[in-house]
Amino acid sequence: MADILTNLFRLTNHISGRFLKFIEDLVLRDAVRCTENFEATPLVTSSAHSSNGYTKSTSLQPPRVGDEICGRRDINNNSELLLDTRSVTATVPSFLLKGVKSRLLKTLRGSSDDIGWLQHAPGMPLVHDGSSRFLELLSDIRNGKHTLPSSFVYLLIPGLFSNHGPLYFVATKKFFSKMGLACHIAKVHSEASVEHNAMELKQYIEEIYWGSGKPVMLLGHSKGGIDAAAALSLYWSDLKDKVAGLALVQSPYGGTPIASDILREGQIGDKETRRILEIIICKVIKGDIRALEDLTYEKRKEFIMKHNLPLDIPLISFHSEASIAPGVLATMTQIAHAELPWLVLPKFGTKVSDSFVESGCQVPVMIPASAAMAVLALHLQLRYGEKSDGLVTCRDAEVPGSVVVRPNMKLDHAWMVYSSKKNPTEPDAREMCQALFSLLVELGKTERKMEHVL
Known part of the structure; x- marks a missing residue:
């Protein structure tokens, strides 16, 4: 049982880390997208009289954040999934950051005001x-x-x-x-x-x-x-x-x-x-x-x-209410580690190393519905404090x-x-x-x- 809980803890940490990276990347994409939309339409137009008597218009536009970010991605050869948030914050206008913050708060708030x-x-x-x-x-x-x-x-x-x-x-x-x-x-x-x-x-x-x-x-x-x-x-x-x-x-x-x-x-x-x-x-x-x-x-x-x-x-x-007992949740971990050892795979003329053929193979298996529903029910319990069957809250x-x-x-x-x-x-x-x-x-x-x- 201790090994199951250890594996479950490792899997949870891995998923959490990947999810945080995903959210950060989406936040930065939203900032870039808002900035690009902002660049497409001038915000402020001012009139100034030149020395020859004609009037000329000048448009105030935000910095080229998208170019800077794209440049950094090229320099790093796409080796990093995330960007430097501090550099983006320094170049994105404050009102755009407020828009991104509003979207982030709406994401975090979720369905708290709607359930029941x-x-x-x-x-x-x-x-x-x-x-x-x-x-x-x-x-x-x-x-x-x-x-x-x-x-x-x-x-x-x-x-x-x-x-x-x-x-x-x-x-x-x-x-x-x-x-x-x-x-x-x-x-x-x-x-x-x-x-x-x-x-x-x-x-x-x-x-x-x-x-x-x-x-x-x-x-x-x-x-x-x-x-x-x-x-x-x-x-x-x-x-x-x-x-x-x-x-x-x-x-x-x-x-x-x-x-x-x-x-x-x-x-x-x-x-x-x-x-x-x-x-x-x-x-x-x-x-x-x-x-x-x-x-x-x-x-x-x-x-x-x-x-x-x-x-x-x-x-x-x-x-009804789904069970979120450790035994039901652990089923997910056990299936995630399912492996067929020493599986001899046909080569069919492809260049596959013998070590790969004899080392074993991770096989995809179907997750039991009870385990999937337990994970979703636990998610709704932790995030909203609501009892559910995994997909529908009781209220x-x-x-x-x-x-x-x-x-x-x-x-x-x-x-x-x-x-x-x-x-x-x-x-x-x-x-x-x-x-x-x-x-x-x-x-x-x-x-x-x-x-x-x-």
Whole structure:
């Protein structure tokens, strides 16, 4: 265990050092970029009369900082990643440094002012705690009591990047089908925008309803819950008789600091980061950058304030907290040191030294989702003091006016769609989804009774 912690400490120090170098370099790039923009447009124009009676204009321009920096890079033959910050500070105008300082402060501030904004927004309905009843239903299910009626069609809506996860919700769908229940996984392009998927879901729900004659129960995970809520908000007049309830599972209804911290404008390296993401999402994954933008606090505030989520159907918001125990975090370190020793590699005519062929080879391996979620959850805990499942904070997952389920279990963001039956003494994702649907059915019955009384 001591060796694992030592390796984890070394890895953390290495990552921290590289990150600080990256931030410093971006700060200097911003300073150079601001200076170059400043040089392109004269700031002050003064008129002076020459001796021959004509008027001439003079423009005051800042020093050529970019040339000086480029020269230093050439002299050093690109051997250093960072520049001399003192020399740049001496040559950059003070008001430009203030602009860079503002961007740096915005970067460091991050999402501190946005997390949990829904709980303080005026006019938002209160939430109700349904955790106790959920745990009772879950216990009954584990004891063999299955009460889900066949009078509904159960629709599972996957989240962001689910198109690249072939096992997403598959175990849950099979579990429901074995019980004789009509269950489907929504076929939507997970990397599309929220409004695009809302339209797709509207059409999908209508097809299911007209084909089966049964109302649809919705359960959306992560962005899938946002897409489903958007479909109800935008097309409620068409769907009010076709949808019986909605459960948002680990959904960033208020937004997520992960998306906002990456895409926030006006911070250090915002243009570079966006360019990289556009290449990955649009070119490599063939998606839409708006899929990630729609999960930022700015976009969520804009959408929620403009489109009201109907509250006359059963609503559940489910959130959890990921484990950040040392054992889970250490998994990352163990995998990072995975190596195949004495691996004989084929040369295929290339000039490769025998020492390289026989010395062993570092092989790329996939990091377990639990380890990645634990690292992200630790990051959000240390930076913002917020509990999360790794991607969504608990406060941002609570939908105003919904029944909130807060299970007393450590579950990361990927657990609800990928977990399997490993420990027979603990519930798995299939049983959890069944309990959520069962709670939706109960809430629907309660609402109908209240309407009948009124």
